[in-house]
Amino acid sequence: MTTSIQWQLASRPTGEPTTENVVKVEIDLPELAEGEVRVRNSFLSVDPYMRGRMNEGRSYVAPYNLGETMTGAAVGEVIESTVEALPVGTLVQHQLGWRDISQGPAEQFTALPNVPGVSPSLFLSVLGLTGITAWTGLTQIAQIKEGDTVFVSGAAGGVGTMVGQIARQLGAARVVGSAGTAEKVELLTSKYGYDAAFNYKDGDIDGQLAAAAPDGIDVYFDNVGGDHLSAALGAFNDGGRAAICGVMSLINAKDNGIKNSANIVTRGLTIKGFTMGAYFHLAPQFAEAMQGWLGAGKIAYDETITDGIDNALDAFNGLMKGANVGKALVRI
Missing domain, CATH: 3.40.50.720 (NAD(P)-binding Rossmann-like Domain)
Incomplete structure (x- = not known):
């Protein structure tokens, strides 16, 4: 049995979320169904919009449901697969963050290139x-x-x-x-x-x-x-x-x-x-421009990295207080 450590919304916060609002749980993952993959996450993204999703009410994205694991951008490596197109070892990006191991249908995961000298974290920041x-x-x-x-x-x-x-x-x-x-x-x-x-x-x-x-x-x-x-x-x-x-x-x-x-x-x-x-259709145009600037050494970047899934909520609250320089990430 594979266990995944995940963060769930237990109650809607007022002000800064606490460990009473956002709780860490351990989930036993079921065996893979046909068409599914299992991913060990390398980096999770924490972003300001996530605070809005903790509230109830209308926004441009649906609020997190109480009692369910929160989501967000992440990158990781396929560790089990029933899908030929995503074999074990494939680097992928997805939206099943806030957990150390993610599992779901293959269409929820996008294969990424392994670029020598480029950390997978950049697909959540400069290239993401x-x-x-x-x-x-x-x-x-x-x-x-x-x-x-x-x-x-x-x-x-x-x-x-x-x-x-x-x-x-x-x-x-x-x-x-x-x-x-x-x-x-x-x-x-x-x-x-x-x-x-x-x-x-x-x-x-x-x-x-x-x-x-x-x-x-x-x-x-x-x-x-x-x-x-x-x-x-x-x-x-x-x-x-x-x-x-x-x-x-x-x-x-x-x-x-x-x-x-x-x-x-x-x-x-x-x-x-x-x-x-409404603008993701422009991703190829952006990628061409950014990869050119990055390759020419014209783009600098910083990452504020918090280590460990146990510290994901601390990383998020630090972001909301402005403790980060550049992209805020959790490294698993």
Whole structure:
């Protein structure tokens, strides 16, 4: 009998999830049915959207069910298979995360290439969801143009670190970002190609943004919402475009209102929220671009790795507190 350690939603949290809300269980897996595979996971992704799935109510993705194992992106190796196309040893990506061993129908697993010198974890970050999210927000939503000034909130996270670099590759004239520590601010300008960055915890986001982008901004890539969105609305040049990707500042708090909204009219701004579900058909186009930049050494990345399935909830809560630099992962 194979046992899988899994994390299940026991109750819906208020604020930060605790071990009363999200509980670790051991599940005895049944024998493989025809057409199924069993995968030993190597890396699990923890992402901000997962906090929304812990709540009840309407969202762009269904909430987690109480008493069931949570899901999320993961990569791993097939250890048992009844499917010729996915033999033992195949590296795969799937959405049956939050567990050390995953099992299910073969169609839920996608084979990945074994690229020498490339960690499988990159298929969850640079070459995966974080990379394509950054690229999509800039190219499809904000429609970045050569010479634009781009502002990125949450710039030291997995998506944010990609946004700044991709914007530079696509011809941005100036890229500025916000982060939550002095160390992250320094990293943005020294490693990730940002021209300027500031610590939003120092306060006066409007003033700090004005100093970082004295000629205004043309594109805003929003991972945070709240005060950052208000500041961006105040800093936009005419015809500015915002790609709204996340609202991390509001996940465990209430929205206190958005300022400068009149500028949406007077400056002819375009503000559009997006999730990746409608854009995955662009994956080949993204992959061609990103693999070229990565191969040419034009893309830097960081991973904040927490070891052990037992520590998955700690990794998630650390992410939501901004403890990560780059992509947050759990290594099994």
